Amino acid sequence: MKKCPVLFAKMEISAPEQAFVSDITYVGSEESVHYLSLVTDASSRKIMGYELSREMKAVDTVKALQMAVRGRVSNNALAERVNGILKQEFLFTRCRTFDELKTVIEETVWIYNHLRPHLSLGMKTPAETHEKARCFEYQA
Numbered sequence: 614m615k616k617c618p619v620l621f622a623k624m625e626i627s628a629p630e631q632a633f634v635s636d637i638t639y640v641g642s643e644e645s646v647h648y649l650s651l652v653t654d655a656s657s658r659k660i661m662g663y664e665l666s667r668e669m670k671a672v673d674t675v676k677a678l679q680m681a682v683r684g685r686v687s688n689n690a691l692a693e694r695v696n697g698i699l700k701q702e703f704l705f706t707r708c709r710t711f712d713e714l715k716t717v718i719e720e721t722v723w724i725y726n727h728l729r730p731h732l733s734l735g736m737k738t739p740a741e742t743h744e745k746a747r748c749f750e751y752q753a
Contacts, residue, residue: 626655626656627656629654629746630656631656632655633653633654633678633681634691634695635653635674635677635678636695637674640700640704640714642711642713643708644709645711648666648667648669649663649696649699649718650662650663650673650674650677651677651695652678653695654681655691656746657742657743658695658733658734658739658742659740660695660722660725662676662677663680663718664677665718667711695725699721703725726738726739
């Protein structure tokens with residue numbers, strides 16, 4: 614498997630939406646294994662886009678990226694860390710169906726972005742950090 618270099622390894626990321634990180638993780642239901650594509654802001658840690666799919670296809674990752682770029686909701690270590698947090702803290706119950714899992718994912722992303730503080734963000738949530746930085750950017 615070809616591994617892509619981290620394109621912004623030496624870049625100083627100081628504000629939201631300068632760089633996104635992405636990863637795919639598997640999540641299961643009683644029906645099957647499903648795939649969750651996540652796109653996370655490298656500065657604020659806010660999940661900017663996500664797509665749950667039944668198969669691992671590039672088109673689903675593109676959907677998550679399009680969601681992030683539209684603002685509706687690769688440093689692979691950060692992306693994998695977000696996957697781990699979601700799985701360890703939120704996705705430990707087994708859903709029966711794909712649709713049930715999709716609902717749980719939507720709720721989980723909202724909780725992660727708006728209610729879960731991060732030590733690396735000064736005990737602020739990703740949404741607080743993201744919005745605060747964007748407000749300063751607009752005032753400048």
